[in-house]
Amino acid sequence: MTADEHAERFTVLRPLLFTIVYEILGSATESDDVLQDSYLRWAEVDLATVRDTKSYLARLVTRQALNALRSCARRREDYIGPWLPEPLLLDEHDASADVVLAESVSMAMLVLLETLTPDERAVFVLREVFGFDYADIAAAVGKPVMTARQVAHRAREHVQARRKRFEPVDAAKIAQITEQFMTAATTGDTDVLLSLLAQDATWIADSGGKAIASRRPVVGAEKVAGFLMDLFHRASRTPNLRIAMVNCNNAPAMVVYSDDHLKGVFLIEISDGKISTLYAIRNPDKLAAVTVARQISR
Template identity: 75%
Template sequence: MPEHSRPNDDHAERFTALRPLLFTIVYEILGSATDADDVLQDSYLRWAEVDLAAVRDTKSYLARLVTRQALNALRAGARRREDYIGPWLPEPLLVDDHDLSADVVLAESVSMAMLVVLETLTPNERAVFVLREVFGFSHHDVAGAVGQSVGTVRQIAHRAREHVQARRKRFEPADAATAVRITEQFMTAATTGHLEGLLALLAPDATWTADSGGKTTATRRPVVGAERVAALLVNLFRRGQETPDLRVAIVNCNNTPALVASRGEHVEGVFLIEIVDQKITDFYVIRNPDKLLAVMAPRQISRV
């Protein structure tokens, strides 16, 4: 092998080995798998120029690199978020159950409920929380990633942790078996138009939040309350049954049962169901076609 080709091979080998971790970091900071792919591509080009002899810890170095690029992307997209029509939801992520089954922290960190909470943090708070609380990087490494002093990072981490804890539900999310059972019961009630059956599955303050970006039909404001959400669902499923070639499949997105509605090869929408304390508490509905382009491509995620 020619001598000059070895550095590039070594760069690629190190980056590829850590790619699931790096993708997960960036996805949790941005809430977008598509944008995370772009950040990783740009980060690899920068990494390929690095003198590996100067890299003491590849994992910490690459985590800092992708975090900086993710923060740049997050800040660049701030105006786009301000002008967004209707609620903004993170991009759904199709995941392998195996990636999540052995890591409770990872499973919760990529949940739609957690990502929605992370949306309420500032960019620096979000990056610090993700790197410190989810991935366990040292305050020193986090400081290098966000360009702040260690003391400032400690303060940001404390503030972000309190903010997240205040907004997370107090009850534990449902285990996998319970989630499957309740989702199947929900599908039976929804497809048969059984209003009482739906109401029995919904929490009293169940919420329906739909993200269309103004590009397709969806409710522009969250719908709150079991009765209102159940009526919406009965109407929606009735119209779905009258739509030719519409198929609905159950998958795992963001460690949450999700319904994928599609016609042919075109995904019409993804409906994520959050179940807490044996009841459905939230429906997160992604209808914006820009956020559905890569939803059926499963991603490998990791905290190590």
């Protein structure tokens, strides 16, 4: 077997492998590191012994992702302020056609997955999102098949009890609400802003202590609106401020620049036609990934 064949098989499956690892780790940057390490291991494998390349590579990257997740657990415990997943810049806009894939990479789902144990998270992702059989899942997490089934059941119940019902929103409606939000926030129209926010709307900011941001969530439409009015008023005094729209985690997102320096990424979550959650990622360590568009797949 040649190195070219190893590379070809890995490259074809890379979008799927990246998606698996990203959903386990919540970090595009760390996912790249895991895939690089996994490829080095894959390059040493005798391909004659591989019966199913997809299953083999899924098991390999899952094991490496779990190692990475466990090693960074302490860092997340010591994190300053709320920890949010790293935003995922997508280079395509048709992930919404796959409802399962769209929900699985949403910021809301990734935040929810943070409440699972590492094994629960990996098993849930492999089973519920990618549909792998329990034999492959058990091999990936190093558990007996029966245990993998029990972990899957426990994780599924946990997620179902906590997630909001996912209803794909029409792309045109998302664009309309987002445009209205940007206009209201930048012009200081509090009334319009309040009309766009759900009563229990929540603002969550992730700075890691490396940028100015609220270290506690802001909850309630009026409090969030007031907070945003003040935020945008102060931002208006920033020289050469520029806001662009992008697709992050299969949702509309605003990227804010001062000159050419990326200052933050803001994602909105829409439920029942209202903005229910606003996620602000300000930690500069997490903004680097937004400069590279990714492909996702299942």
